[in-house]
Amino acid sequence: MNLVKRTINLKTTVKNSIERHPVSVLGIDYKVKIVYKNIKITELDVENRMIKISLPNRYKKMNNKEILDLAIDKMYEQIAKVEIERAMEKTRIMVGFAPEEYEIKKMKTLGKCQNNKITIHPEIVKYNRKVIDYVVLHQYCHLKHKNHTKAFFKMLEKYLPDYKKCEEILLNI
Template sequence: MQGRKCQNPVIGALTRTRKVSTSGDDSCYVRQVTVADQEIEVTIRRSRRKTMALHVSPDESVELRVPMKCPWVEVNAFLESKLNWVVKVRDELAKMPRREKPQYTEGSFHPYLGTDYSLRLIRGRPNLVVQDQGAIILRCSKPGREPLVEQHLNQWYRSQANSIFPLRIEACLARFNESMPYKKMTTRRMKARWGSCSHNGEVCLNSMLVQMPVAAIDFVITHELCHLRHFSHSKSFYRLLSSVMPDWKEREKLLLP
């Protein structure tokens, strides 16, 4: 599949921008954008950030993050200037193999820190999940109910993430020669991102990142720590990332399906 060249991108009219939510200091809008033969839905998130940044997630969704009071004419101009890049990235993502939906049955395999483990299910109480001897052992009252098994396993992943990630953050902070404005870490399950950060120094990590190898976990953490200095993917951002993690491109590939 060839990337489609955007000769005459057309931005949806202002009347096609609809506000979908307001949470705290953030406001969220959705805009329909027509690029060649593609209809792309762009989520525009206004917050207290100082710069504009455009993100294309692994599920091909597009999010534009902009300052709260940035005029719409500037938002439109920035978005239009990036449309060729958006189409290129979405085309590349469309060519990638998709991860199969995991099964939550006896003997199914689930990753943890880069290694696949067989799932062993036991009926009983209290609920328990442990990784032992090449398997993830899960005990619950109804092991035949996949949604329940999935819930318990995801809770275990988050518990492991909350134990492991702070240690990895300490290791990643040690890579920097300067003090970074990092304040705290939170975890939650995210559908389209491995991590995010905020201007107040908070780094939020996808709890499912604990499925990945430590090298990939460290890449995501270091990536977000660099954003605490440079919030956009600017040349300065990549200079900092390359200086503290020269092999970041190889590590990033570990996150691909």
């Protein structure tokens, strides 16, 4: 009896799961697996190289692209809070000063520095930590040098001698 039940459950699980394009987190590609479960709200788990998104059964017949994009967005935001805080603190200690405030916000660019305030795009956490640190340092340099002058790049190079490698990674994607 138990065995029969288990077989049926297995079949159901396979039938109800769909695959999605890989999602990059801190420079590592994760497969995304979607499963439908008897739950009320969407759940997201990260295990090994897999992001598992569980959706309530009632979503089964719907086009779930938007819901999935939202779940991934939320995940990026949560990781960004921790990662950007880490990079901000690391850079503050390294350069010896800090912006008046910083914000994590979606915008056209990955980073912005305006009126002593640094803004970082949450999706920066798609890239590895070195690139995240570069984008944060880049904005810190703008606190001292508004434009991309020689002095700006000199400061960037002082704290991150191979910053050009990070720029290349960002340009190539």
